[in-house]
Amino acid sequence: MRTGAALAVLFLLAACKKEESSSTEASATAAPSASVTAPTEKPKPWHVGTWTGTYQSIPRRVEMKKGEGLLKEWTEDDGGVATGQGELTLRIDEAGSVEGENKGALGDLKASGEVDENTLRVRLKPADLAAPSALSGFVLAEKQGEAFAGTLKASTGDSLVVREATIKLEKSAGAGSVE
Secondary structure (H helix, E strand, O other), X not given: OHHHHHHHHHHHHHHHHHHHHHHHHHHHHHOOOOOOOOOOOOOOOOOOEEEEEEEEEEEOOOOOOHHHOOOHHXXXXXXXXXXXXXXXXXXXXXXXXXXXXXXXXXOOEEEEEEEEOOEEEEEEEEOOOOOOOOEEEEEEEEEEOOEEEEEEEEEEOOOOOEXXXXXXXXXXXXXXXXX
16 A cells, blocks of 8 residues: 555656646746847948049159259150049948059059058059059048048159149948948
């Protein structure tokens, strides 16, 4: 009989445990689920996108005296070469890396550089390195409102042709990302 009583107690204990686990499962499924919020996307830096600007290149007058090394070519430069309108297009990524191209009076140039804080620094190199009168140069610009404004300076490899321009680069419409 003791065996029968012991079995009955075990049976009751097992039934209680099963009922307890069933009620725990039921309450777990009935409990309101906590809303999981998706991580918010970090906003892209202000400079990310495609930037374009036009400029009018003019001869840069080198100011020095003949005894200091003034070259005849500089004084006789009539501005007939590499002057006029040009367009610079730059693509800037989230890391601040810059790439792009220039078309126009200064020739076909490849652009590369960087943006840090509010300063844009771009190197310009000839797309065709074999061109005898190819110009190279740089752009240095600062953030002004929603644009970059600065100077573009370029010269031939022998520095006999020297050009400069002011340039303002604005973000292209719908240019929120770099491809």
